[in-house]
Amino acid sequence: MYSKINTAVSWGIEGLGIKIETHILRGMPNHILVGLPSTVIKESKERVRSAIKSIGVKFSDDRIVQNLYPADLKKEGSHLDLPLAIGILACTEVLNGKSFDKLGFIGELALNGDIQPISNVLSLIEGLVSAGISHIVMPYDNRVESRFINNVTIYPYSTLQELVADLASESLKKEVEQEKYDFIEFKRNESEFENDYNEVYGQGHALRAMEIAMLGRHNLLLIGPPGCGKSMIAERIPSIMPPLSINERIELTKIYGVADGETKGMIKYRPFRSPHHSISKIGLVGGGMKVLPGEISKAHNGVLFLDEIGEFKKDAIESLREPLSSGKVQLSRGGRSLEYPSQFMLVATMNPCPCGHFLSKSGLCNCKVQSIKNYMGKLSWPILDRIDMTVLMDAVDLSSELSEGKSSQFIFQRVEAAGDFKRERTSEKMRNQGQQCELGGEFLNQTSIEIIKRYEQKGKLSMRSVVKLVKIARSIADLEQSLIIEKKHIFEAYTFLSAQVMKKFFI
């Protein structure tokens, strides 16, 4: 007796369709699983046996051989329990002679025959779809995620008993169509954010930088003495991050499904990851035995916040070079080569010197020039080059009159409005109106071009810095909803290149 069942395994954040062949031969009771199963899959033999017995079917006491095709691919995941069980049942009189060519199965089994929710459902469904299977039986508790994928018919089941009964009578129950899309529009809920920018007093310069960086997704470095509010400002980033689009949510949910084994629901907010500085290179960029995504991929479409960037391991920080410029990371290990997306916005903080008070009004710093040089040297040029904006902060003078900061809601709305303007600007219609100039940016007016050239001639800017300058100026102009990059935008943008100036001064 022989059967063939379709299912899928994950390969990075993608899914791959695989087949489970089952052959029951006359022989001593034995259950053999071949085709490079991982330990989790080998253990599923026991779950499958218990689940089949618990629904009142006699578990075959012949020799069962199950093969996972393709046999040379290493397979991971507990979601193969259900297809393995269906494969065995399809060889017995319970489901004998039924064809399962058009159906795909994914799900984990409990010992009592319940079908349990699994992680990474989206990748698995996509894997089945790419293998040409659009009718999928899956755990009932995972049905919400499945609605994000079009052109598939989902049959959610919560127990093996019901599923087997419906398979036997060939009357599988589809998912109820109602409320199919109404939950996808996700509303921002102010009360979900613990912190708000109106708790920040002073530091208007840094808040302004944050606003610009958030709009253009520029990498940002905050330099300042201890206690001046660097981390406070960075920690409030989640309250001004723009909402995720549906495709971004799907992509993120796939990454988290692989990385954290998240079993339920979709990712709602843009990620804000703040790993401790003891993190290893593999923890940051991904890899390891299973080639899992690292913090940079978990921060995809969101913010990676490295507090005290100088304290991180040198090799960990340097490994950010390629992902920072390419937006993806290719990891290879043990014959597996996987690519994870990593379009994150880097926000980092550091002190300007070992004691932290260099350039501060307090005048407390008595660091030697050499030690300041060494401290700045922790951040290499290639990394600094990839950080678009730098803000020098100083402690707030409590004696002067302080204005309360703008609220997160206010900043969020400004960034949103500017984002709409930007999308309109970059649309096809507008693009044709602007004339290209030799500096790479669009809509630069003549005075702006002259200012940039003057900076360049004075030797203050490298070619790469010019590109950065124009990028920042573009975001500032967008924030004011101005089509033309004017003189004032260039001047403001230039203030955010201070770290390079500072580092150049010391080396």
Next chain:
Amino acid sequence: MKSNLRSIGTGYEQLAAAYLVNMGFQMVAKNQYTPFGEVDIIMEKDGALYFVEVKYRSNQNYGTARDSITSLKLKRLKKSVSYLLKGKYSGYNVYSISFLGIEMQDKELTYDFIDNIFS
């Protein structure tokens, strides 16, 4: 008590032998003792030697006859067979270790013969 169990075994081994002869096997020997254990029945068919382990179960309350073959029993059986193949039955090139379960189901005897249990 012991002799009583032995006599039950002998009775069903005779039934088993009769069943196998009916299937076209030829009787070679019965109850061959070795230092490692016992081989219940040895049969021959088409030049091949069959070492048959016979198991009787009067009910399935404690599993089927198949379930009673443990890995330890298999190990002993293997050793006994190789002992016999080296000694008394060295003339045979082809052999098979087989199993014959006899079960009482609905007051009727059912036979479950597995040729070559090590495949």
